[in-house]
Amino acid sequence: MDDEARLTAWVRGHVQGVGFRWYTRAKAKEIGGLSGFALNLADGRVQVVAEGPRERCERLLEWLSGGDTPGRADGVTEIWDTPRGGYAGFEVR
Template identity: 40%
Template sequence: MQTSSESIIVRAHVFVSGQVQGVGYRYSTQKQATALGLQGWVKNLTDGRVEAVFEGHQDTIDRMIQWCYQGPKSAQPQDVIIYFEEPEGLQGFEIRY
């Protein structure tokens, strides 16, 4: 039995730096990820970056990562670092504090 790449769930652990706090980045990330049907979470870090985890199909993860480079209108992301990890089977998408 073959498995298509579309059915494989992947996990991207993402760190976004630049002007990404105080501009609605977390809320916009949650809205975008939910619209794409991704699971995971997003939170602010004390060093000014935003950290997020996305779980879903590879093509959808790729679309979300591309979105992270732009973010909401008032954000100015400078760098996006991505680590691919083993999925944990997360449910829903939350903002963590």
């Protein structure tokens, strides 16, 4: 079953100024079927919101948590919810 989901993830580490948001957008587009955004936060984290099939959101989360990201992700905190909609694709904010 591939229910629609909303993933909100906060990535800690050296993730600003290294192209992290742009690579996240590219990865979301590569996975396909995801909408949302990646946003730098004032405290140095990057917030990622992705909506789409849960399995695809889980693939993005796995990538965010893995060692293949630009910079250095020291940890990821995530919450799951129902999609809210309103996104036209996946963007960098």
